């Protein structure tokens with residue numbers, strides 16, 4: 072038996088022994104675990120599962136063991152992912168810490184920063200939010216105006232962020248601030264700060280889906296120790312862009328992660344429009360659903376191919392923009408198609424007349440509209456592909 | 466695996482180099498202008514045989530080079546880039562796969578080594594309708610003595626002109642019920658010089674070889690029946706899928722080349738004092754074409770891999786690959802002309818050749834809507 076087969080066998084055995092039964096069922100949105108000081112677990116098994124996985128280092132399988140990771144090679148991590156998906160195990164932890172901040176801290180953090188921040192992220196103890204966008208700095212992110220003044224041993228922060236997802240539920244924020252007004256990109260720094268610091272205020276904003284998932288975040292004379300600056304002063308833009316790559320990777324997979332709770336389009340089309348043999352009875356919708364399902368398959372194959380390519384050491388530039396663009400547009404098309412197939416059943420806002428799934432479809436459909444805006448809009452992704460991959464001139 | 470191993474990568478680059486040197490797009494123009502219905506450079510075909518291409522799917526002990534489907538797909542992609550006119554797909558993939566799958570030992574012994582050496586070119590005569598409809602078969606084979614008599618017509622047979630051997634699908638259903646036509650089909654090996662076989666060249670927009678074939682009482686011995694009586698339906702289905710996947714690889718090459726040429730033009734052509742590639746309306750369309758090409762490439766690679774080593778996945782992946790290839794090549798060829806502006810409309814500029822081949826390739830072995838419907842049926846919805 073090859074070492075990889077051995078690893079696969081052990082992994083499966085461990086998962087079978089340690090993953091609670093209820094963690095092997097599709098995950099409803101409200102059972103996703105985001106961790107943090109204020110984490111609450113609707114299902115106690117979620118806490119158990121998180122603790123066991125964190126103990127193994129498998130909430131962040133490829134991070135070094137010293138920082139709370141599993142120390143797995145990319146190939147081993149793929150095996151783990153495949154085994155989890157075969158057994159239907161839920162991802163134990165979500166969040167900006169494991170998927171966005173962690174990877175850039177591993178690369179750019181000081182040893183002290185890594186020791187201080189990474190293990191709590193891996194264990195899901197600290198929940199992070201992202202302070203990038205401002206009222207005047209959306210797609211043109213580098214136009215941001217939140218200021219950090221140098222006060223000797225600390226910075227003093229003044230300004231406003233907006234669209235800060237889950238700021239009101241988060242413990243810490245990673246933030247882009249202006250430390251120089253001489254150059255646009257070259258005057259930005261990357262800071263970490265505790266949301267409980269005096270002078271931080273959050274105001275939730277209600278989304279079209281009814282949820283209050285993001286906030287306005289205000290900073291008034293907030294003191295931040297200089298040890299919480301990541302990378303060099305005025306060199307935060309490079310880190311900011313790197314982090315966006317991780318964010319785009321995460322968002323392009325989001326539809327698939329949530330997909331566990333909402334069945335595939337073709338399944339719903341059969342349920343609402345299938346004849347006795349299971350054939351989708353409306354020929355036009357059947358064609359549209361099939362086109363969607365085929366694109367979904369081709370997209371998954373492309374992610375698989377990208378994984379194989381990067382394992383072979385020749386990753387292509389700009390792929391994260393491709394995945395972000397296509398994955399989110401595809402997710403929006405998915406929900407539009409479900410609406411067409413389910414008719415008014417998918418348009419209920421609340422109440423007993425609709426099933427929980429139908430209500431979730433409606434809310435998720437509305438939320439999906441944000442997928443092609445957050446993390447850089449579709450138009451911005453196309454700009455990036457045109458420039459970085461295709462080399463088209465500005 | 467959706468990526469190439471070292472041998473396949475080498476095969477692809479050497480095929481690209483060979484074809485760029487020996488058969489650039491202007492070779493197709495020359496064949497078209499010469500007006501020969503066969504549309505084939507015989508010397509080039511012999512060189513291809515020397516490289517083992519016609520024998521790519523044939524085992525070494527039958528004289529082949531055993532390159533396999535995935536390797537053959539790389540060659541076909543490169544032939545798509547230069548719009549090579551050759552029977553590599555029709556003879557060396559479709560007809561050869563059919564013989565490999567369903568041929569009797571004797572039939573294989575007779576034909577495979579000669580196919581591998583490129584001495585014989587074979588063509589599958591199947592379609593009787595303007596749109597691919599493999600289940601429709603009115604061509605009929607009636608048993609007679611120690612053989613059969615064939616009557617009927619095939620409206621579009623790729624690479625039939627000059628082919629040495631036709632593989633003719635004919636119904637054996639005694640009462641000529643159309644529903645049973647394919648379930649009870651036989652496939653007959655008909656040498657080109659058999660009396661009663663009539664082949665009329667079709668001058669197609671892509672300047673490639675195709676013909677209408679008529680069978681007016683073609684008399685054949687028992688031994689001409691493929692598989693000598695064993696069922697051939699599955700073999701036909703597999704060979705068609707191999708053709709669809711191979712063609713999807715060719716179409717990927719066509720679309721990729723049209724894309725690369727268009728991209729070069731976007732960087733070169735200036736209007737309003739800047740390169741037209743700086744206009745966002747064009748950038749975004751180019752970026753979205755790039756995404757579509759990447760998806761198609763993944764589908765083609767997965768399907769090629771399945772032909773070699775995951776046969777139960779072949780039907781669905783063949784339809785996925787062909788449908789995606791059809792969609793992307795239609796979009797790509799239209800955008801290529803549009804983004805070239807007036808020059809794209811001229812015969813002197815080569816981009817039009819890509820458009821012309823694209824549409825014929827789309828129709829061949831089923832277009833996007835054919836394959837979406839088939840995929841849905843295979844998936845049970």
Ligand SMILES: Cc1cc2nc3c(=O)[nH]c(=O)nc-3n(C[C@H](O)[C@H](O)[C@H](O)COP(=O)(O)OP(=O)(O)OC[C@H]3O[C@@H](n4cnc5c(N)ncnc54)[C@H](O)[C@@H]3O)c2cc1C
Pocket residue numbers: 200201202203204205208209210211233234235236237285441442444445446447448449450451454
């Ligand atoms: C659900 C959700 C969650 C979010 N979470 C966070 C978060 O946690 N932290 C955070 O910092 N931010 C967050 N954001 C903000 C997000 O990053 C911004 O909304 C996004 O970058 C777009 O900025 P904007 O809203 O100002 O739109 P604008 O930039 O004003 O864009 C408006 C429109 O103009 C188009 N446009 C703009 N520039 C160009 C161009 N150069 N070429 C072509 N078209 C262009 C855009 O594509 C868009 O269609 C979130 C957003 C959403 C929707």
